Amino acid sequence: MEINKPPLRMVCPGRVFRIDEVDATHSPMFHQIEGLVVDKGVTMRELRETLEIFAAEMFGSETKIRFRPHHFPFTEPSAEVDISCFVCGGKGCSVCKGEGWIEILGCGMVHPNVLKGCGIDPDIYAGFAFGMGVDRIVMAKYGIRDLRYLFENNIRFLEQF
């Protein structure tokens, strides 16, 4: 198999299946957008700036983001990313469950072993990656309380968008 060499800049949509109990915010099937950048000199600052631009475009220019340290097996360091609530501006409301923040994605710097496994020298190249749940973002943006509405094919619900 031919492996693409850096620089790599990819955004890839996908459908995820996993074992999970169905409730208002969880489903064993959901949609995800993965982003990956690998190049010389890529830093976490570039990751943060990319996500700040995304948040401003998707939720409005006043939107702030915050990183919370987390563990993912293929990135180091890793973080979960929240946006400031676009309904209450961070004061706390029913959409953000009083937190002022809404979790939208996971991200991090590509682990050196992942680069090595792809035949890319981690002493020369670095990368960042993120994965965001499209369904959660739609729920947050439109204030949809129950994830299951998105998959029930109720035309009266879907026509609102």
Ligand SMILES: [Zn+2]
């Ligand atoms: Zn809020």
